[in-house]
Amino acid sequence: DIQMTQSPSSLSASVGDRVTITCRASQSITTYLNWYQQKPGKAPKLLIYAASSLQSGVSSRFSGSGSGTDFTLTIASLQPEDFATYYCQQSYRSPGTFGPGTKVDVK
């Protein structure tokens, strides 16, 4: 199985901050990388698919980049509703493994 890692595992930030989360795959997954946001007690929400494509209805302050094994999710200006846990997922090969998550909380 393809292993996914994320860094950092958690971070503290303030509203208005630029936030970057990194995801790394154990082998090349080209651009088959998706990003999700999950708030406590809620289902995950798809933010970015295919590494850099913004899901319909998602704010443009979210952006994704990368290819091969290294990917980043950037939140341009953190908003109060963005405090959550973020997961990456590879969809290159089954099983579609997820990263362990990055929790973004209030500084």
Added chain:
Amino acid sequence: EVQLVESGGGLVQPGGSLRLSCAASGFTFSSYWMSWVRQAPGKGLEWVANIKQDGSEKYYVDSVKGRFTISRDNAKNSLYLQMNSLRAEDTAVYYCARGDILTGYLRGFDYWGQGTLVTVSS
């Protein structure tokens, strides 16, 4: 509006069985791959299984192969997960999620249900 509503979770003893259901509405259910994804309490996400539009292809994570069966009824717009020989490590919230039209989940899961909790304990 796309809606996915899971049901069927609950408390079951180790070795027992449970059948989860997911009722879909607001889209052409028969056009999409569908998946089950689970999340153990306080843990991350794990894809469990998916099924092609016509049910002709099914895939599972290794840890549930031979114990879980995914199925669908397009006439009823419903997805199912039959879980047998349940173990403590199967305890999780189980989500139903919509995949792609062309492939399993190449573009990720764009709609999710609210989840149903399965607890395996004696």
